Amino acid sequence: MRRIPKPEPMSLLAGALAALVGASLLAGSLPRPWTAGLSLALGLALALGGHSHGAAACIDRLAHTSRWAGLNAGLKTTGCCVLLMLTLCCRTPWPPLGLFVYTALLCMAGGVGVRRYLGLLALPAAFLLLSAAALLWHWAPAPGGLASVPFLGGWLVLDAAGQATARLVVARALGALGCLYWLSLSTPLPEVLEVLRRVHVPGPVLDLAVLIYRYIFVMLDTAARMRVSAASRLGYEGAGCGLRTTGLVYANLLGRSFGRARVCQQAMESRGWEGDIRFLVRKKPVRAAHLIPFAAPAAVMLLALCLGG
Amino acid sequence: MTRQEKRFMALSLAAAGVLIVPQYAHAMHIMEGYLPPVFCIAWGAVCLPFLAAGVIRLKKAAKQQMLLLAMAGAFIFVVSSLKIPSVFGSCSHMTGTGLAAILFGPASATVLGLVVLVFQALLLAHGGLTTLGANTFSMAVAGPLAAWGIYKLCRRLRAGRKVSIFLAAALGDLLTYCVTSLQLALAYPAAEGGVLGSAVQFLGVFAPTQLPLAIIEGILTVLVIMGLESCAAPELRRIGFLEEVRHD
Numbered sequence: 001m002r003r004i005p006k007p008e009p010m011s012l013l014a015g016a017l018a019a020l021v022g023a024s025l026l027a028g029s030l031p032r033p034w035t036a037g038l039s040l041a042l043g044l045a046l047a048l049g050g051h052s053h054g055a056a057a058c059i060d061r062l063a064h065t066s067r068w069a070g071l072n073a074g075l076k077t078t079g080c081c082v083l084l085m086l087t088l089c090c091r092t093p094w095p096p097l098g099l100f101v102y103t104a105l106l107c108m109a110g111g112v113g114v115r116r117y118l119g120l121l122a123l124p125a126a127f128l129l130l131s132a133a134a135l136l137w138h139w140a141p142a143p144g145g146l147a148s149v150p151f152l153g154g155w156l157v158l159d160a161a162g163q164a165t166a167r168l169v170v171a172r173a174l175g176a177l178g179c180l181y182w183l184s185l186s187t188p189l190p191e192v193l194e195v196l197r198r199v200h201v202p203g204p205v206l207d208l209a210v211l212i213y214r215y216i217f218v219m220l221d222t223a224a225r226m227r228v229s230a231a232s233r234l235g236y237e238g239a240g241c242g243l244r245t246t247g248l249v250y251a252n253l254l255g256r257s258f259g260r261a262r263v264c265q266q267a268m269e270s271r272g273w274e275g276d277i278r279f280l281v282r283k284k285p286v287r288a289a290h291l292i293p294f295a296a297p298a299a300v301m302l303l304a305l306c307l308g309g
Numbered sequence: 310m311t312r313q314e315k316r317f318m319a320l321s322l323a324a325a326g327v328l329i330v331p332q333y334a335h336a337m338h339i340m341e342g343y344l345p346p347v348f349c350i351a352w353g354a355v356c357l358p359f360l361a362a363g364v365i366r367l368k369k370a371a372k373q374q375m376l377l378l379a380m381a382g383a384f385i386f387v388v389s390s391l392k393i394p395s396v397f398g399s400c401s402h403m404t405g406t407g408l409a410a411i412l413f414g415p416a417s418a419t420v421l422g423l424v425v426l427v428f429q430a431l432l433l434a435h436g437g438l439t440t441l442g443a444n445t446f447s448m449a450v451a452g453p454l455a456a457w458g459i460y461k462l463c464r465r466l467r468a469g470r471k472v473s474i475f476l477a478a479a480l481g482d483l484l485t486y487c488v489t490s491l492q493l494a495l496a497y498p499a500a501e502g503g504v505l506g507s508a509v510q511f512l513g514v515f516a517p518t519q520l521p522l523a524i525i526e527g528i529l530t531v532l533v534i535m536g537l538e539s540c541a542a543p544e545l546r547r548i549g550f551l552e553e554v555r556h557d
Contacts, residue, residue: 055433055434056433059431059432059433059434081438084439085439088344088345088439089346096342123435124340124435127340130515131343131493131514134510134511138501138510159500169343172342173342174342175342176341176342176437176439177341180434184430184432204364204368204375205364205424207375208378208420208424209424209427209428211375211379211382212386212425215379215380215383216383216386216387220387220390227391243525244532246529247528247529248536250384250388250403250532250533250536251536252536254381254541255536255537255540255541257380257383260380261376261379261380264376265373269372275375
């Protein structure tokens with residue numbers, strides 16, 4: 001039986017902030033009940049969904065098992081970068097929002113569950129909500145605009161100009177986020193690194209990246225075990241003790257990894273390592289049909305841009 | 310409720326949201342798609358000379374340093390994805406770039422920071438590909454340079470080692486946050502007050518997360534370096550960190 005997670009107090013507050021920002025974004029353009037309903041729904045979704053930890057292992061697994069994993073990595077990387085640039089050039093919120101929905105549907109077609117996808121979307125939510133709040137509300141000596149709240153001897157004012165900027169910025173961020181998620185949920189990272197090698201990113205940087213990728217998951221596992229054993233010795237009781245334990249765990253984690261680096265280097269040198277690391281890459285030829293999921297939205301976006309979107 | 314009371318309620322709700330919610334935000338990565346194209350390219354261009362210096366440094370570095378650097382990179386990624394439990398009931402994360410700068414120097418820390426930022430964008434959805442330039446400048450160039458500079462300055466002034474490390478990591482973190490706020494303000498200046506007004510707004514909105522985070526970062530960096538000295542002294546000597554300590 002699946003346990004329904006209890007919402008954390010932080011998630012509840014994030015939900016409240018989401019509802020507030022949602023209401024400020026929509027204020028004045030929809031009938032009142034719609035604004036209230038939509039912003040409440042947004043708030044509830046964030047409060048109950050929360051944000052997940054352990055995203056790294058989750059995204060990596062989804063990328064390796066995606067139905068899009070058979071496509072050429074160079075094609076996917078180039079396609080997503082082109083779509084990203086087109087998104088940033090948009091001047092109205094609708095094309096990026098459309099792209100966001102399209103890429104979300106593609107991710108789900110690739111095998112990502114709806115709940116999982118929404119959980120991943122909650123990761124950048126704090127940044128998006130806070131900066132949208134900063135764009136929407138500004139301090140002014142006199143009340144005005146669509147709404148105003150007294151603050152520090154003046155007024156926090158919500159006006160149409162701020163609303164327009166915030167809507168565009170939020171839409172572009174969502175569209176771009178959709179593209180990024182499509183790339184990262186369909187392409188394993190080593191394949192992206194191989195694409196970068198082909199466009200002549202300096203060798204030492206890529207070697208570093210390959211090694212880091214190799215050790216991230218080993219280290220995550222070690223860290224999880226260290227934390228469990230520290231917690232079982234009551235290492236996280238109280239703020240001061242928790243901070244001290246965290247410091248000790250991190251120091252041990254890095255110290256032990258340095259030790260592991262020595263062992264690994266000896267093993268590599270004894271097998272004739274001369275400084276570069278190469279892996280065999282499976283060839284994934286590009287077919288004409290593979291171009292469609294990238295070319296079609298790019299063409300629609302270009303058309304929208306030409307029509308003044 | 311009267312109108313005054315309604316306003317009071319709305320204000321307190323907003324204040325509560327702004328003060329408490331952000332404590333679960335991550336270090337200040339500008340999210341994907343947040344900056345206009347001109348700024349994406351410009352910040353990327355600003356980072357190029359620093360990255361070039363880093364790559365030249367890496368090419369000269371011995372092979373054995375490469376693996377230690379990779380371990381430090383994996384460590385930065387891992388600590389940025391783990392939450393620190395039970396600190397003010399919030400869920401904050403360490404950035405670790407100040408630590409890398411103190412151990413390996415600012416040039417290597419820049420390249421390390423760039424690689425970690427790409428990984429964070431693709432595996433953790435922190436930051437993004439279009440905002441990579443801006444994030445690299447604030448988190449992998451400005452922060453580490455400041456941390457390294459402050460550490461060296463404190464050592465020159467004969468401050469205690471723990472104090473120097475704490476100040477370097479905490480102030481480096483604070484500078485990162487100020488630079489990010491400035492980057493956001495340059496891209497989205499306020500209608501009244503321009504860039505400066507907007508910068509004050511962004512600084513204010515993010516301050517409740519970032520100020521405690523800087524202090525936690527400082528304390529943890531001190532603990533990690535002290536711990537390393539007791540369990541990984543040979544490695545620290547190899548990267549030239551411990552030698553310098555011996556001289557004093």
